[in-house]
Amino acid sequence: MTHGVPAPVHLRTPPGPTIRVAAVGDIHLGVDSGGGFAPVARGLAGRADVLLLAGDLTQHGLVAEARVVGEEVADAEIPILAVLGNHDYHGDAEGEITEILADAGVTVLEGDGAVLDIGGVRLGVAGVKGFGGGFAGASGSDFGEPLMKAFVRHTKDLSADLQFALEGLDCDIRVALTHYAPVPETLIGERAEIYPFLGSYHLAEAVDAGGADLALHGHAHAGSERGSTAGGVPVRNVARPVIGKPCALYEIRVPTTVDRESAGSAGEWRSAALVAPTAT
Ligand SMILES: [Fe+2]
Ligand SMILES: [Fe+2]
DSSP states (O other): OBTTBOOOOOOOOOOOOEEEEEEEBOOOBOTTOTTSSHHHHHHTTTTOSEEEEESOOBSSOOHHHHHHHHHHHTTOSSOEEEEOOHHHHTTSOHHHHHHHHHHTTEEEOSSEEEEEEETTEEEEEEEEOOOOOEETTEEOOSOSSHHHHHHHHHHHHHHHHHHHHHHTOOSSEEEEEESSBSSSGGGBTBOGGGGGGTBBHHHHHHHHHTTOSEEEEOOOTTSOSEEEOTTOOEEEEOBHHHHTSSOEEEEEEOOOHHHHHHOSSHHHHHHHHEEOOOOO
16 A cells, blocks of 8 residues: 555455365275275265275285275265276286276276266366376387387377367366376486386376366375476376375365466466365
């Protein structure tokens, strides 16, 4: 205020509604893990609107382990969506594991998406396991031997699936859920030599092109929680050893018209729309 003139009052558009997303990956339940995760899943009632599981739900991809996972989440009172991880593929039983989880009420995503109506806000989640290949300056290419080409093409195919699934979501908030990492920032703490086995830049390109507001992944147990794509989409590594708690909880605000108009880029309002309160 100067010379007694009151400062102008800026009328603000009320903040948009929020959605509370609980997320964790790499819970790695074994046949002896019964009872460990059930209190976490049950305890999210009233604290989160949805639980997203970022793969590696089992130790060795055994059907018996998947049954434990199903039993542990069966009493959850909020919707659960998941992708599988590399460990869940190890027993060559990913189809049966998917069926067991589905019977327990979990929506397992692989190249597709789902939209939840949460209090009138449409939350869209697209998911793929993803794969490796590396990041800018240190990535593989589909060149040379058939096995090398197959390796990189698998990443490219799954990334294309992710983009397609994201683009197909008719929703207010769009989340990309993967097991492998889309960016190297959330791998910091891991040995650089193994980055190509932990994620791929193709996933980040899909996240950006698909218009995601948030990307969640696991797999990198020794990585870091926070990162961002080149397009400004927040990335969070929710591997359980990384978040250091049973479950991470993110509150995502639906961007208002003011958010969109006042931000210099799409990425800025996306970051502003994301807050991370205390975990469960
Ligand atoms: Fe893992
Ligand atoms: Fe993994």
